Amino acid sequence: MKDIIINTSWCKGCGICVALCPRNVLKLNEETVEVADNESCIGCRQCEYHCPDFAIRIGEEDV
Ligand code: SF4
Numbered sequence: 911m912k913d914i915i916i917n918t919s920w921c922k923g924c925g926i927c928v929a930l931c932p933r934n935v936l937k938l939n940e941e942t943v944e945v946a947d948n949e950s951c952i953g954c955r956q957c958e959y960h961c962p963d964f965a966i967r968i969g970e971e972d973v
């Protein structure tokens with residue numbers, strides 16, 4: 911399980927990370943993204959690499 915860190919101040923809810931995540935870990939709520947299924951995260955960092963606002967990152971350590 912990975913530590914998924916979302917900066918909700920920066921997230922604009924564009925959904926890019928949701929669309930790119932291969933494991934359906936993320937979902938949109940009314941304004942920002944949130945973690946729906948942390949257990950399924952494989953740490954591929956597609957979300958982190960493609961977020962245009964640097965609003966999501968994956969921690970270095972497994973949690
Ligand atoms: S790609 Fe970035 S700004 Fe867009 S919903 Fe995901 S975390 Fe938020």
Ligand code: SF4
Nearest residue numbers: 931951952954955957
């Ligand atoms: S690191 Fe990969 S599996 Fe985990 S939330 Fe981001 S895109 Fe999804």
